[in-house]
Amino acid sequence: MAETPDGAQERPVLALDRIVKEFPGVRALDGVELELHPGEVTALIGENGAGKSTVVKILTGIYQPDGGQILIDGQPTAFPTAQAAADAGVTAIHQETVLFDELSVAENIFIGHAPRTRFGMIDRAGMKRRAGEILASIGAEIDPGVRLRDLGIASRHLVAIARALSIDARVVIMDEPTAALSQKEIEELYELVDTLKAQGKAILFISHKFDEIFRIADRYTVFRDGQFVGAGLMRDTDEGALVQMMVGRSVDQIFPKRESLLGVELLKVVGYSHPTEFEDINFTLRRGEILGFYGLVGAGRSEFMQSLIGITKPSKGVVRLEDRIKIIRSPADAIDAGIVYVPEDRGRQGAILDLPIFQNVTLPSLGQTSKHGFTQLAEEFALARKYTQRLDLRAASLDTHVGSLSGGNQQKVVIAKWLATRPKVIILDEPTKGIDIGSKAAVHDFMSELAAEGLSVIMVSSEIPEIMGMADRVIVMREGRIAAELEGDALTPETLVRHAAGIGLKEDAA
Ligand SMILES: Nc1ncnc2c1ncn2[C@@H]1O[C@H](COP(=O)(O)OP(=O)(O)OP(=O)(O)O)[C@@H](O)[C@H]1O
Numbered sequence: 001m002a003e004t005p006d007g008a009q010e011r012p013v014l015a016l017d018r019i020v021k022e023f024p025g026v027r028a029l030d031g032v033e034l035e036l037h038p039g040e041v042t043a044l045i046g047e048n049g050a051g052k053s054t055v056v057k058i059l060t061g062i063y064q065p066d067g068g069q070i071l072i073d074g075q076p077t078a079f080p081t082a083q084a085a086a087d088a089g090v091t092a093i094h095q096e097t098v099l100f101d102e103l104s105v106a107e108n109i110f111i112g113h114a115p116r117t118r119f120g121m122i123d124r125a126g127m128k129r130r131a132g133e134i135l136a137s138i139g140a141e142i143d144p145g146v147r148l149r150d151l152g153i154a155s156r157h158l159v160a161i162a163r164a165l166s167i168d169a170r171v172v173i174m175d176e177p178t179a180a181l182s183q184k185e186i187e188e189l190y191e192l193v194d195t196l197k198a199q200g201k202a203i204l205f206i207s208h209k210f211d212e213i214f215r216i217a218d219r220y221t222v223f224r225d226g227q228f229v230g231a232g233l234m235r236d237t238d239e240g241a242l243v244q245m246m247v248g249r250s251v252d253q254i255f256p257k258r259e260s261l262l263g264v265e266l267l268k269v270v271g272y273s274h275p276t277e278f279e280d281i282n283f284t285l286r287r288g289e290i291l292g293f294y295g296l297v298g299a300g301r302s303e304f305m306q307s308l309i310g311i312t313k314p315s316k317g318v319v320r321l322e323d324r325i326k327i328i329r330s331p332a333d334a335i336d337a338g339i340v341y342v343p344e345d346r347g348r349q350g351a352i353l354d355l356p357i358f359q360n361v362t363l364p365s366l367g368q369t370s371k372h373g374f375t376q377l378a379e380e381f382a383l384a385r386k387y388t389q390r391l392d393l394r395a396a397s398l399d400t401h402v403g404s405l406s407g408g409n410q411q412k413v414v415i416a417k418w419l420a421t422r423p424k425v426i427i428l429d430e431p432t433k434g435i436d437i438g439s440k441a442a443v444h445d446f447m448s449e450l451a452a453e454g455l456s457v458i459m460v461s462s463e464i465p466e467i468m469g470m471a472d473r474v475i476v477m478r479e480g481r482i483a484a485e486l487e488g489d490a491l492t493p494e495t496l497v498r499h500a501a502g503i504g505l506k507e508d509a510a
């Protein structure tokens with residue numbers, strides 16, 4: 001039994017005792033321990049593939065453990081189904097909760113478990129009242145009677161959360177909940193976590209972002225390669241100690257930008273405009289350069305990048321590559337020209353989950369490995385091995401289906417696939433989101449190495465240390481326009497933020 005932050009001895013609501021989970025060829029969990037306490041946030045920390053999401057699936061009745069026990073209030077129990085976990089008061093807030101546009105807010109919250117009257121009919125009045133109470137408890141001012149389709153994105157997110165809470169949870173699980181949220185939504189989520197804590201719920205919070213772990217967690221538990229490494233109170237530890245536990249070594253060189261000699265101008269974008277998303281974008285990119293694009297979420301960076309590969313159509317503007325005008329009407333045109341884009345949302349736009357790793361990696365570059373129309377399997381493997389090793393991909397073998405990889409390792413497959421096409425220009429949108437701190441170093445190291453070989457990189461990133469550490473030059477976008485181009489001494493965390501937000505610039509100049 002552990003000490004609480006204020007020193008008392010308290011029994012965990014939920015505990016895992018020596019849990020084992022095996023998949024063919026992988027021991028995903030090898031006797032792990034975890035304790036969740038009422039009114040506290042426990043951060044679960046570990047590298048990509050450490051076993052975090054597998055624990056979530058065991059706690060929500062999706063997977064059955066092969067050994068060990070789940071204890072609720074100290075009593076051994078089992079969650080043979082998702083319903084059993086919900087009945088025990090364990091719920092997970094998923095990003096991709098399915099909601100229905102044509103149903104009301106209250107119906108969305110209670111679909112599948114609506115309160116019923118004595119006669120077995122759905123108790124509509126009771127449902128609406130209860131929905132209102134749950135929404136109010138998380139500070140959401142949403143009328144439970146309105147149709148979902150009339151709500152904006154932020155309100156929909158709150159409805160999804162209210163749905164998770166409608167089962168009267170004692171344990172709330174969040175697996176990388178802020179990965180797809182804007183800064184404002186992230187702040188709202190932190191407030192919600194504080195509210196849930198105050199209601200006495202035990203929260204399990206999974207994240208790769210140390211700043212947020214330190215912001216909201218009371219305790220931590222660290223896994224490495226499916227094993228329990230340690231647990232404790234956040235106030236007794238620091239980032240260095242946690243990283244050391246996660247990776248088993250210290251990571252000192254996180255952003256290893258090499259000095260590269262910049263080559264000749266490779267890409268020139270002139271006057272790129274779009275009716276609603278961006279306007280008058282002009283810049284050049286040299287061979288071997290890493291050009292950063294910084295901005296707040298919604299600044300138009302991803303929309304602009306998508307126009308460079310023919311997904312969105314610009315209304316005006318020209319792209320010159322190696323001093324020739326390129327007309328890019330589709331992603332296929334872009335690949336032919338040597339421009340590839342690795343999207344931020346790699347889950348949906350990236351990998352084919354039913355195919356093995358090696359085929360995912362080699363799919364867009366089959367030309368390189370096929371002779372006389374026949375694909376050379378050995379060469380395909382060699383190509384896939386080269387890129388996945390450099391990105392520190394952790395998988396049993398290259399035959400493993402991508403669907404069975406951890407989230408972070410799936411992302412590495414998508415990055416490898418585009419790098420393997422040997423493009424001239426690669427656009428990486430938030431390249432290390434969802435990637436653990438050790439692998440991040442591997443991804444950055446590889447980026448620098450490729451730039452040194454002459455590849456030009458456009459890196460869209462919202463992480464200041466990443467931008468500062470990796471980019472030779474940075475373009476800041478605000479509201480669809482270029483707000484500043486920064487390099488050398490002018491490139492500081494402060495100038496980045498000021499230009500991105502458009503604050504305090506005139507005073508500085510005066
Ligand atoms: N359905 C499955 N079939 C086979 N192997 C699996 C399956 N689900 C998970 N694994 C394996 O179990 C291990 C743990 O994966 P898990 O998804 O729990 O990692 P994670 O800690 O959540 O990582 P990330 O930070 O990348 O999301 C990995 O080696 C993964 O490949």
Ligand SMILES: [Mg+2]
Nearest residue numbers: 052053406407
């Ligand atoms: Mg995961």
